[in-house]
Amino acid sequence: MASGALRLSNHLSRALGRGQGTVAGGRVGLALDPGLLGELAAGRRMALVSGTNGKTTTTALLAAAVSGECGPVASNTTGANMPAGHVSALAEAPEAQLAVLEVDEGYLEQLIIETRPRVVVLLNLSRDQLDRISEVRMLAEGWRRALAPSGGAGGSLELPMVVANADDPLVVHAARTAPEVRWVGAGQVWRLDAVGCPACGDQISYASDGTWGCDRCDLARPQPDVWFEEETVVTASGERLPCHLLLPGRFNRANAVVAAVAAVELAETSLEEALGRIERVEQVAGRFSTARRPGGTVRLVLAKNPAGWTAVLDLLDESRSAPAPVVLAVNSRMADGLDTSWLWDVAFERLVDRAAVVTGDRRLDLAVRLRYAGVEHVVVDDPLSALDRGIELALHRSLDRDDGGAPAQPGRALSSPVDCIANSTAFAELRSRL
Amino acid sequence: MSVPRTGPALTIAVVYPDLLGTYGDGGNGTVLVKRAAWRGFEVDLVDAVSDRPLPKADLYCLGGGEDGPQVRAAESLRSDGTLAREVASGAVVLAVCAGYQLLGRTFPDGRGRPCPGLGLLDVTTRKGRDRRAVGEVVATCDRSEPGRYHSLPLPTLTGFENHSGLTTVGRGACPLARVVVGVGNGDDERTEGAWAGRVIGSYLHGPLLARNPVLADLLLSWALGRVDGGTVELDPLDDAPEGALREERLSAAEPSFGTRPLTWGARRFLPGFRQI
Numbered sequence: 131m132a133s134g135a136l137r138l139s140n141h142l143s144r145a146l147g148r149g150q151g152t153v154a155g156g157r158v159g160l161a162l163d164p165g166l167l168g169e170l171a172a173g174r175r176m177a178l179v180s181g182t183n184g185k186t187t188t189t190a191l192l193a194a195a196v197s198g199e200c201g202p203v204a205s206n207t208t209g210a211n212m213p214a215g216h217v218s219a220l221a222e223a224p225e226a227q228l229a230v231l232e233v234d235e236g237y238l239e240q241l242i243i244e245t246r247p248r249v250v251v252l253l254n255l256s257r258d259q260l261d262r263i264s265e266v267r268m269l270a271e272g273w274r275r276a277l278a279p280s281g282g283a284g285g286s287l288e289l290p291m292v293v294a295n296a297d298d299p300l301v302v303h304a305a306r307t308a309p310e311v312r313w314v315g316a317g318q319v320w321r322l323d324a325v326g327c328p329a330c331g332d333q334i335s336y337a338s339d340g341t342w343g344c345d346r347c348d349l350a351r352p353q354p355d356v357w358f359e360e361e362t363v364v365t366a367s368g369e370r371l372p373c374h375l376l377l378p379g380r381f382n383r384a385n386a387v388v389a390a391v392a393a394v395e396l397a398e399t400s401l402e403e404a405l406g407r408i409e410r411v412e413q414v415a416g417r418f419s420t421a422r423r424p425g426g427t428v429r430l431v432l433a434k435n436p437a438g439w440t441a442v443l444d445l446l447d448e449s450r451s452a453p454a455p456v457v458l459a460v461n462s463r464m465a466d467g468l469d470t471s472w473l474w475d476v477a478f479e480r481l482v483d484r485a486a487v488v489t490g491d492r493r494l495d496l497a498v499r500l501r502y503a504g505v506e507h508v509v510v511d512d513p514l515s516a517l518d519r520g521i522e523l524a525l526h527r528s529l530d531r532d533d534g535g536a537p538a539q540p541g542r543a544l545s546s547p548v549d550c551i552a553n554s555t556a557f558a559e560l561r562s563r564l
Numbered sequence: 565m566s567v568p569r570t571g572p573a574l575t576i577a578v579v580y581p582d583l584l585g586t587y588g589d590g591g592n593g594t595v596l597v598k599r600a601a602w603r604g605f606e607v608d609l610v611d612a613v614s615d616r617p618l619p620k621a622d623l624y625c626l627g628g629g630e631d632g633p634q635v636r637a638a639e640s641l642r643s644d645g646t647l648a649r650e651v652a653s654g655a656v657v658l659a660v661c662a663g664y665q666l667l668g669r670t671f672p673d674g675r676g677r678p679c680p681g682l683g684l685l686d687v688t689t690r691k692g693r694d695r696r697a698v699g700e701v702v703a704t705c706d707r708s709e710p711g712r713y714h715s716l717p718l719p720t721l722t723g724f725e726n727h728s729g730l731t732t733v734g735r736g737a738c739p740l741a742r743v744v745v746g747v748g749n750g751d752d753e754r755t756e757g758a759w760a761g762r763v764i765g766s767y768l769h770g771p772l773l774a775r776n777p778v779l780a781d782l783l784l785s786w787a788l789g790r791v792d793g794g795t796v797e798l799d800p801l802d803d804a805p806e807g808a809l810r811e812e813r814l815s816a817a818e819p820s821f822g823t824r825p826l827t828w829g830a831r832r833f834l835p836g837f838r839q840i
Contacts, residue, residue: 257586261698261726265586265630325582325613326633333615468699469724471769474591494809498774501805502591502598 137221156214159221167213170220171245174204176229177396178245178290180238180273181253181301182266183438185211187377188253188385188392189232190414195393195404196228204229209415212237216245228397235269239276242290249395250277250290250308251388253316255300256323257475258435259467266300266323273304293392295384296354299342303328303349312391315340315357316384319444320437322475356401358387363405373405376412379445416557421564426521426544428457430564432557434466436475442551443480451546453483455527457520459490459513459552459560466554470495478503485523489516490556513560520548573606574784574791577621579647579663580614580629583637587726589627589660591771595780596623603799605788618646623656623787626663628726628769631674634662638671641682651684656787657763660772664757664765665689665729672729685765686736687758689729692750696728700817701746701768703756714738716759716782722775722813723768731767733758740766745817762786775813777806 137155159166179189186209193205204223206215211232220229233241235255242250252273255266277292294305296313300323305311317340318324327334332346343350355366361383363371375386386408393404413419420429433439446456462468470492478499486507488496493509500507508523510516524544552560578585578593590611597609612618614637624647629637641647651657657667665671668687670678676691705718721741731749733739739749740757748756748767757766764783766772773780781798788796 260587261724267630267632322582322585326636331632331636469587469726469769471588471591471724471771474588474594474771474774475585494805494812495774497805498809499591502594502774 153210153212153214153218155221156210156216156218159217160214166217167220167241168244168246170217171229171247174220174227174229175200175396176231176245176247177249177251177392178231178233178238178241178247179251179253179392180233180235181251181295182235182256182258182435183441184253184381184385184388185232187382187414187417188251188389189230191386191389191408191411192251192392192396193230194411195389195407196230196397196399197407200227200397202226202228204231206232207415213240216241230396236272239272242276246288247290248288249392250292251392252292252294252301252305253385253388254295254298254318254320254437255304256318256320256435256437257472258437260472261468262464267328270300270304270328274307277305278307279309291395293388293395295388296352296357297340297342299324299334299344299349299351300328302352306349306352311352312356312395313352313354314388314391315354316388317380318437320440322436356387356391358383363387363390363401365401369401371402371405373409375409377414378418379441379448381441381445416561419561420547423517423521425518425525427547428517428521428564429547429549430557430560431549431551432554433551434553436472439476439551443477446549447480452528454546454548455485455487455520455523456481457487457489457516457548457550458496459488459516459550459556460493460496461491461553461556461559463491463555466556473499478505481505485527487516487520487523489513490552513556514563517548517550517560520550524548573608574600574623574787575608575610575619575621576600576623576625576787577610577612577619579612579618579624579626580633580637580640581611581627583614583633583640584627584629584663586630586633587628587661587769589625589663589769589771592625592627592658592660592773592780595771595773595777596625596784599777599780599801600784600788602801614640618644620646620650621655622790623658623783624650626657626659626667628661628663630662634666634671635673635679637662638666638679638681641666642680648682648684651761651763654762654790656783656790657684658773658783659685659763659765660769661725661727661767664767665731667763667765668731669734685758685760685763686734687731687749687765688734689731692728692730696726697747697750697767698726699724699746700813701725701748701756702744702814702817703741703746703748703768704744705741707742712738716740716764718776718779718782720744720814721756721766721768721772721779722810722817723766723770723772725767726769727767729767731758736760740764762790770813774806775810777801777803 193203204226206219211234292308292311295301295316298318327344329349330347336342341351363373390404417432433442600607667685668681671689672691703721705715707713737758737760739755743754
């Protein structure tokens with residue numbers, strides 16, 4: 131009954147144009163039956179994906195990697211990653227034997243207890259939305275409780291297989307009590323949240339070869355079972371598989387390896403087959419999608435927190451073309467986090483060779499941040515106009531380069547897209563308006 | 565004094581960014597360094613990590629951090645001893661949130677048990693009874709009463725708080741400001757932060773100095789005065805971007821009126837409100 135009411139509400143929500151129709155129904159369903167999540171999960175092979183960054187992408191890649199193995203896959207593809215979104219995704223796909231759910235970091239403990247997953251994927255933990263989400267150490271402790279044999283997952287006959295990032299000390303601390311772990315060398319460039327040991331509070335020392343360990347206790351980087359070297363996936367048993375993704379950036383290669391390893395555990399596919407399906411994914415929820423504008427194209431890039439912005443700045447540096455202007459869009463609504471102090475944790479100084487256009491609700495905070503970073507910038511109130519201004523600036527720059535400062539020629543278009551980096555709701559708004 | 569000098573460099577230390585760097589308060593160091601450099605002063609910015617001895621500096625910035633690291637930071641700073649020695653010889657300190665609490669007499673650990681602070685500011689913090697104070701803060705610095713309030717020459721402060729501490733300002737310090745929107749220290753007098761001598765503590769992130777450049781300049785003039793052995797007048801800077809941000813933040817904070825909603829009528833009688 132609750133499940134039927136849920137689907138009806140979702141349908142109504144979509145029909146009325148009130149939303150994507152994933153959360154409204156979930157709320158109705160959970161109100162009618164608080165145990166609905168467990169009931170909908172029963173009998174399915176389930177994977178839960180959580181972490182601060184990369185969970186939407188990894189969820190989509192994992193769903194792609196196992197699709198075709200056992201029929202359809204239930205998944206919360208719209209990013210509704212709290213219980214209302216989970217029951218909704220499951221209720222909408224009653225026939226799916228496999229389920230891949232993205233889970234908000236703060237809800238993972240509850241989800242593990244209620245859904246008894248076969249696989250739990252732990253990506254990374256770093257500061258994000260500090261006004262809403264707990265500090266990272268509290269999150270890591272919650273995960274640890276849920277995965278320990280005596281904890282939330284311990285009551286089930288079958289304990290979940292944990293697929294965990296061996297490069298993040300907070301993740302390793304949370305995962306290492308689990309009886310079965312596949313360690314993936316997925317990297318974690320952002321280290322400022324794991325300088326102190328999550329187990330004992332002493333100092334974590336990082337070596338130049340990527341290994342790390344606590345100065346006092348035994349918390350240390352586990353030997354990974356799978357990792358990647360440039361565009362090759364390597365296993366501890368000596369397998370080497372080429373991996374050429376359509377998605378850009380090092381962090382997406384990391385997401386892909388994690389998803390492939392999880393696919394092997396969830397659906398008994400081979401690593402090679404899983405990677406083959408993952409390679410063909412072109413975009414996830416509009417991230418890195420491009421849109422045409424008068425005079426050029428823009429590429430939308432999502433970055434939600436300091437670790438995410440740092441990864442995106444790395445991605446800009448990876449590109450071989452000359453430094454081009456970028457558009458930065460930052461909001462501070464509920465889903466973004468209300469406090470924008472984190473802008474000062476991001477090394478925007480790295481944009482000093484590029485001009486920037488700043489927009490979004492918090493464009494004035496960005497303007498002050500860029501002033502102190504020494505980055506030339508303009509403030510544009512409307513996000514779409516900001517994109518056009520970015521294209522205009524890029525066009526001028528490219529002409530200056532080609533023609534030694536000759537005046538702009540009308541009618542010429544940009545050869546490569548202008549990147550717009552936006553946080554959650556700024557990204558969603560731009561996507562819906564493009 | 566607009567002539568770039570060749571005298572001693574000013575040293576600004578961001579204290580333990582590895583422990584007290586969770587809330588973006590390292591930006592305070594960036595703001596200070598740039599504002600000094602733009603005026604032609606030679607400045608060193610040091611990221612003083614917790615596994616090394618704290619360097620000598622003219623101006624120390626402490627920021628917010630998680631409960632466990634806060635306790636470690638207090639222990640390290642006490643056993644290191646440099647901060648207390650430098651403060652005694654005139655160094656300037658800006659401490660925010662967890663950093664502010666640990667400068668005081670005691671502060672609560674993760675379970676609410678009192679931990680000894682550094683005793684560099686006469687404040688005492690215990691765990692608040694109510695829910696965490698999270699949100700925009702507006703606080704005014706315009707109250708002077710002999711023996712209790714002595715305001716620094718600062719315009720209205722704007723910032724963002726995120727803490728569960730309840731801080732009492734003792735006789736040896738003055739409240740920094742009075743809360744108009746938000747919680748601040750959480751006491752009955754609605755105070756925010758504290759200051760004594762050349763030590764300032766506050767709950768405000770934002771970062772505080774990016775949103776309140778006059779406070780940044782006050783700290784710089786104190787620190788430069790220490791280096792030069794006198795007082796230093798600073799040339800004004802064009803702070804139009806900060807001005808626009810302040811105006812926007814002050815008006816964004818006003819309607820919600822923080823976690824203690826006041827009716828329109830009550831607000832009109834709140835002294836200082838109109839000066840925002």
